[in-house]
Amino acid sequence: MSEKSSKVSTESYKGVRDFYPEDMAIQNYIFGVWKKTVESFGYSEYGASVLEYADLYKAKSGEEIVNSQTYTFMDKGDREVSLRPEMTPTVARMIAAKLKEFAFPLRWYSIPNLFRYENPQRGRMREHWQLNVDIFGVKNLNAEVEAIAIASKIMTNFGFKEADFEIRVNSRKIINYILNDLFALSPEDSYKVAKLIDRKDKMQREEFESAVSEIITKRNLEFIELINSNNFEEFVSKLPENVQEHEGVLEVKNLLEKLEELGITNTVFAQDLMRGFDYYTGIVFEIFDKNPKNKRAVFGGGRYDELLAIFGKDVVPAVGFGMGDIVIHDMLETYNLLPKIEPAAKLHLAVFNEDAIGFAQDLAQKIRETSVKVTIDYSYRKIGDQIKYADKNKIPYVICIGEEEVKTGKMKLKELATGKETEVTEDTVGYIIK
Amino acid sequence: MSEKSSKVSTESYKGVRDFYPEDMAIQNYIFGVWKKTVESFGYSEYGASVLEYADLYKAKSGEEIVNSQTYTFMDKGDREVSLRPEMTPTVARMIAAKLKEFAFPLRWYSIPNLFRYENPQRGRMREHWQLNVDIFGVKNLNAEVEAIAIASKIMTNFGFKEADFEIRVNSRKIINYILNDLFALSPEDSYKVAKLIDRKDKMQREEFESAVSEIITKRNLEFIELINSNNFEEFVSKLPENVQEHEGVLEVKNLLEKLEELGITNTVFAQDLMRGFDYYTGIVFEIFDKNPKNKRAVFGGGRYDELLAIFGKDVVPAVGFGMGDIVIHDMLETYNLLPKIEPAAKLHLAVFNEDAIGFAQDLAQKIRETSVKVTIDYSYRKIGDQIKYADKNKIPYVICIGEEEVKTGKMKLKELATGKETEVTEDTVGYIIK
Numbered sequence: 001m002s003e004k005s006s007k008v009s010t011e012s013y014k015g016v017r018d019f020y021p022e023d024m025a026i027q028n029y030i031f032g033v034w035k036k037t038v039e040s041f042g043y044s045e046y047g048a049s050v051l052e053y054a055d056l057y058k059a060k061s062g063e064e065i066v067n068s069q070t071y072t073f074m075d076k077g078d079r080e081v082s083l084r085p086e087m088t089p090t091v092a093r094m095i096a097a098k099l100k101e102f103a104f105p106l107r108w109y110s111i112p113n114l115f116r117y118e119n120p121q122r123g124r125m126r127e128h129w130q131l132n133v134d135i136f137g138v139k140n141l142n143a144e145v146e147a148i149a150i151a152s153k154i155m156t157n158f159g160f161k162e163a164d165f166e167i168r169v170n171s172r173k174i175i176n177y178i179l180n181d182l183f184a185l186s187p188e189d190s191y192k193v194a195k196l197i198d199r200k201d202k203m204q205r206e207e208f209e210s211a212v213s214e215i216i217t218k219r220n221l222e223f224i225e226l227i228n229s230n231n232f233e234e235f236v237s238k239l240p241e242n243v244q245e246h247e248g249v250l251e252v253k254n255l256l257e258k259l260e261e262l263g264i265t266n267t268v269f270a271q272d273l274m275r276g277f278d279y280y281t282g283i284v285f286e287i288f289d290k291n292p293k294n295k296r297a298v299f300g301g302g303r304y305d306e307l308l309a310i311f312g313k314d315v316v317p318a319v320g321f322g323m324g325d326i327v328i329h330d331m332l333e334t335y336n337l338l339p340k341i342e343p344a345a346k347l348h349l350a351v352f353n354e355d356a357i358g359f360a361q362d363l364a365q366k367i368r369e370t371s372v373k374v375t376i377d378y379s380y381r382k383i384g385d386q387i388k389y390a391d392k393n394k395i396p397y398v399i400c401i402g403e404e405e406v407k408t409g410k411m412k413l414k415e416l417a418t419g420k421e422t423e424v425t426e427d428t429v430g431y432i433i434k
Numbered sequence: 435m436s437e438k439s440s441k442v443s444t445e446s447y448k449g450v451r452d453f454y455p456e457d458m459a460i461q462n463y464i465f466g467v468w469k470k471t472v473e474s475f476g477y478s479e480y481g482a483s484v485l486e487y488a489d490l491y492k493a494k495s496g497e498e499i500v501n502s503q504t505y506t507f508m509d510k511g512d513r514e515v516s517l518r519p520e521m522t523p524t525v526a527r528m529i530a531a532k533l534k535e536f537a538f539p540l541r542w543y544s545i546p547n548l549f550r551y552e553n554p555q556r557g558r559m560r561e562h563w564q565l566n567v568d569i570f571g572v573k574n575l576n577a578e579v580e581a582i583a584i585a586s587k588i589m590t591n592f593g594f595k596e597a598d599f600e601i602r603v604n605s606r607k608i609i610n611y612i613l614n615d616l617f618a619l620s621p622e623d624s625y626k627v628a629k630l631i632d633r634k635d636k637m638q639r640e641e642f643e644s645a646v647s648e649i650i651t652k653r654n655l656e657f658i659e660l661i662n663s664n665n666f667e668e669f670v671s672k673l674p675e676n677v678q679e680h681e682g683v684l685e686v687k688n689l690l691e692k693l694e695e696l697g698i699t700n701t702v703f704a705q706d707l708m709r710g711f712d713y714y715t716g717i718v719f720e721i722f723d724k725n726p727k728n729k730r731a732v733f734g735g736g737r738y739d740e741l742l743a744i745f746g747k748d749v750v751p752a753v754g755f756g757m758g759d760i761v762i763h764d765m766l767e768t769y770n771l772l773p774k775i776e777p778a779a780k781l782h783l784a785v786f787n788e789d790a791i792g793f794a795q796d797l798a799q800k801i802r803e804t805s806v807k808v809t810i811d812y813s814y815r816k817i818g819d820q821i822k823y824a825d826k827n828k829i830p831y832v833i834c835i836g837e838e839e840v841k842t843g844k845m846k847l848k849e850l851a852t853g854k855e856t857e858v859t860e861d862t863v864g865y866i867i868k
Contacts, residue, residue: 007746008493010531013515016483018528021542024479040802042779042809042829045458049450049561050484050547051517059442073507076551081447083485094452097444103826107778107809108455113484117510127483142791142812149795261792262799312441344541345476357576358695361583365696368474375476375541378576392537395476 015119015126025341027129030325030332031111034131037154041146043107043133048090050113054080056089059310060279071115083115087132088279088307088320095136096311104137104316125326133301134320141251143319144283145258147301151287151321152264158328159337165298168270169255169285172302173248175274182240183223189215197227198274201297232256232269248282255283279304285321289331298331299323343394345373346433347413350386352402359406363399363426370430391416397433399424449553449560459775461563464759464766465545468565471588475580477541477567482524484547488514490523493744494713505549517549521566522713522741522754529570530745538571538750559760567735568754575685577753578717579692581735585721585755586698592762593771599732602704603689603719606736607682609708616674617657623649631661632708635731666690666703682716689717713738719755723765732765733757777828779807780867781847784820786836793840797833797860804864825850831867833858 012018019027035045057066066072071083084090087110095106110132120126133150135143148167155165175197179190192215200208212227213220229235232252236244243249252269259267275284286300301321308316332338347367349360357378364374375395377386383400390398398414405411412421413429424432446452453461469479491500500506505517518524521544529540544566554560567584569577582601589599609631613624626649634642646661647654663669666686670678677683686703693701709718720734735755742750766772781801783794791812798808809829811820817834824832832848839845846855847863858866 008489008527008744009487010527010745011487012527013483013485013487014511014513016485018483018531019481020528020532021478021480024481027481028479039778040805040807042782042807044455044778045462046455047453047458047461049447049452051447051450051549051561053443053445053447055442071509075505077448079448093442093444093446094454097452098454103823105812115485127485138812140812142795142810145795146810146812149799258792262795310442311444344473344478348476358692361579361696364475365583371474373474373476376576376580378539378572378574378580389537 013126017125017127021344022341026329026338027325029339030328031129031131033157034109034111034154034323037157038109038131038133038150040153041107041150043109046091046094046108046110047112048084048087048094048110050083050115051081052084052090052093054082056093057082057085060089060307069117071117084112085114085116086277087112087114087130087322088134088277088304089310091132091134092307092318093311095316096308096313099308099313099316105143106136107134108136109133122330129325131323132320133322134318136316136318138319139317141255141258141283143317144255144285144303145262147319147321148255148259148267148285149262149264151285151299151301151323152266154323155287158332160331160335162264162266163290164335165266165290166288167259167264167267167285168273168288168297168300169252169267169283170270170273171248171252171283172274172280173282174246174252174271175248177243177246177248178223178226182243183216183219185216194274197272198276200227200272227272229271235269235271251283273300275300275302277304279307281305283319289334291331291334294331294334298327343396345375345393345395347372347374347397347399347429348386348390348393348395349374349376350383350390350398350400351377351380352383352400353380355403356401356406360401363401363429366426367430367433370434372430372433387414387416399429451559451561455778456775460763460772461759463773464762465563465565467591468543468545468588468757471591472543472565472567472584474587475541475584477543480525480528480542480544481546482518482521482528482544484517484549485515486518486524486527488516490527491516491519494523494741503551505551518546519548519550520711521546521548521564521756522568522711522738523744525566525568526741526752527745529750530742530747533742533747533750539577540570541568542570543567556764563759565757566754567756568752570750570752572753573751575689575692575717577751578689578719578737579696581753581755582689582693582701582719583696583698585719585733585735585757586700588757589721592766594765594769596698596700598724598769599700600722600724601693601698601701601719602707602722602731602734603686603701603717604704604707605682605686605717606708606714607716608680608686608705609682611677611680611682612657612660616677617650617653619650628708631706632710634661634706661706663705669703669705685717707734709734709736711738713741715739717753723768725765725768728765728768732761777830779809779827779829781806781808781831781833781863782820782824782827782829783808783810784817784824784832784834785811785814786817786834787814789837790835790840794835797835797863800860801864801867804868806864806867821848821850833863 054072070085075081113129115127179185196211209224216223226238256267280302282303284302287298289296289298303319305315305317351360360376364376367374387398399411411424413424414421488506504519509515547563549561613619630645643658650657660672690701714736716737718736721732723730723732737753739749739751785791785794794810798810801808821832833845845858847858848855
């Protein structure tokens with residue numbers, strides 16, 4: 001059973017991460033900032049299993065994408081199961097299932113792990129965790145304002161300054177108007193151009209323009225000029241005069257004004273912002289890292305009012321965003337904003353020999369009642385080695401317990417950083433450390 | 435795309451759970467008690483992916499069990515992958531991978547979700563979450579004492595009394611001595627009887643005894659009498675005199691004494707306690723619910739010093755236990771110890787019309803700075819309906835904001851439970867609520 005000849009690998013599965021305590025502490029810090037911020041806006045946490053029926057994703061993404069980009073397999077009961085690649089279909093499913101029971105609006109958040117089948121690279125792993133924040137049941141623009149205010153607050157709570165990032169906004173209604181009405185593309189061509197716009201930032205300028213010109217064969221220079229506009233006013237001025245008050249244009253204008261009123265001024269209109277997912281129906285937005293060495297979208301979201309239709313339900317207005325752990329971890333690192341890790345214990349009890357262990361265990365129990373984290377050394381090795389262990393584990397205080405301490409109950413609390421010693425008893429030690 | 439004819443099911447996958455906010459709040463409460471307790475003993479959290487190479491489990495459990503009882507599938511790169519059925523192989527893998535880097539002992543915990551392929555029934559789902567607590571690098575019995583002290587402290591922190599549960603202990607060394615030496619069974623017969631003992635509580639007395647007698651054909655009455663002993667003294671007295679000081683007997687005796695010294699007195703020796711897993715090597719223990727209506731093992735653990743051998747590593751002494759979320763949730767319910775759920779917000783801002791919304795958003799931002807959770811009503815419906823919404827969501831306070839409030843900055847804070855109104859300003863409201 002324990003033959004060394006048939007060794008098992010100590011590597012984790014390809015594209016996923018092990019979280020050793022120091023990694024987990026940072027992960028917990030990120031989750032903690034997320035939770036604290038969204039809960040201050042009155043959002044409730046929900047959760048679900050990572051396993052979902054594959055049909056949940058096929059309805060929107062199509063069979064082919066689900067099969068090629070997700071972990072999907074047959075269970076022993078011949079059910080086709082996926083490891084969830086995103087959380088939005090799950091939350092839509094949960095809301096559709098109990099639609100009649102809720103008092104809308106609902107403010108919900110979750111921090112699920114998500115899987116996608118792709119080759120791992122920096123910032124893109126096969127598994128990541130993602131904060132999902134959604135408000136359901138608000139038709140007006142206040143939902144978008146709230147979602148963007150939360151996104152912005154998360155960034156400042158992490159320690160980023162408004163100058164470090166910008167908030168890009170657009171409306172799918174504008175894009176749809178341009179493609180379907182202004183340039184009168186067929187649904188297929190419209191979809192192709194939309195996909196090209198979504199990938200625009202990852203393409204060379206010429207490559208993008210020639211690909212677009214292959215689909216939009218008439219007035220293509222006009223289209224390219226429009227999609228390359230530098231700001232909102234310039235963009236609007238290029239639209240036909242009778243549509244400068246188009247619904248999509250007005251909601252972007254209104255949104256930028258409302259955000260400015262709230263003191264959020266690092267916003268820009270981005271006429272080429274798509275945010276991938278097919279289900280967005282109105283405003284889309286993203287947080288963009290302005291660091292010259294690392295310009296990129298960090299996270300984003302938007303309005304998706306029609307997703308519950310896949311369950312045969314009526315429209316439920318919905319605005320939400322998702323924020324991944326890996327991309328924010330990288331950004332915190334770049335800006336030198338990762339937190340200092342707290343040690344697992346504040347006090348280590350070094351114990352001379354077995355006669356002193358019962359005393360140490362009793363003492364530890366009492367000190368823990370004062371919310372001080374305590375570890376006990378069970379090795380009976382040299383006291384110097386026990387202190388070295390505390391030091392290596394960054395535990396700041398040590399008490400050595402031997403015959404004298406057991407007899408008198410008087411002990412010396414040693415602060416390792418300074419070497420300073422303070423006389424304590426079991427009643428005082430917890431409070432002195434705090 | 436949104437045709438209602440091809441409806442997607444709103445059901446979750448078979449045997450897993452959706453966590454609506456009220457379910458998640460209870461789950462978070464359980465996780466919170468776990469975390470707070472184990473961290474007070476200086477344990478650090480670690481984590482890993484739910485995906486592991488299937489080989490990790492085959493080494494100990496065998497190909498057949500892994501294939502029939504776990505979720506195992508081939509990925510697109512022809513790697514055989516499992517959804518982890520337990521956490522111990524993962525933590526052993528992580529420690530084996532960085533063995534040279536650690537200063538032992540390590541005190542680690544995690545709260546992973548685990549999957550097993552079986553038909554769902556009360557208390558047994560296909561996915562559950564499990565607290566895993568392990569101490570690595572302590573050879574002596576103090577590790578077992580600490581693990582049991584933590585387990586006991588978790589129970590009392592949940593609000594259970596010592597009289598509600600008992601802590602059953604045994605040593606695999608005693609079982610091994612009885613089967614291999616005292617009754618001189620072959621390894622195969624020994625394994626079969628061990629499995630029978632493990633299932634003893636789920637069998638009729640006669641069924642167990644006749645099954646044992648088929649394997650132990652000589653002196654089987656003697657064996658049955660021994661395994662049915664009522665207490666530690668009676669059990670020891672039935673052993674041959676020259677082995678009454680057997681290593682396993684002494685460690686159980688020593689452990690019970692040490693726990694009593696620590697004030698943990700609800701312990702019993704259970705000579706028929708096995709705790710399933712093949713990898714235990716010494717003391718095993720379990721927490722047992724004494725409720726007459728629901729007598730059963732709640733959770734347990736033990737010493738497993740040899741698990742790192744599967745990675746070709748030397749012995750690393752290890753003691754740990756696992757505690758599932760479903761079984762503790764059921765027990766909390768039985769004892770009426772589930773917590774009262776806190777509302778997601780403390781204050782709801784009811785807003786008369788769009789002219790007041792900017793004021794409300796600013797006010798909410800300021801109040802959130804005082805750590806009070808605030809929601810805003812964006813519906814512009816009748817104020818009475820906005821207050822009803824707050825009431826339905828158990829939000830205790832409401833402020834109504836209209837023209838007058840925007841003009842003067844003076845507002846009335848209404849406590850819904852009493853109807854009491856207090857005049858407040860943006861500077862005082864947060865502190866009054868707290």
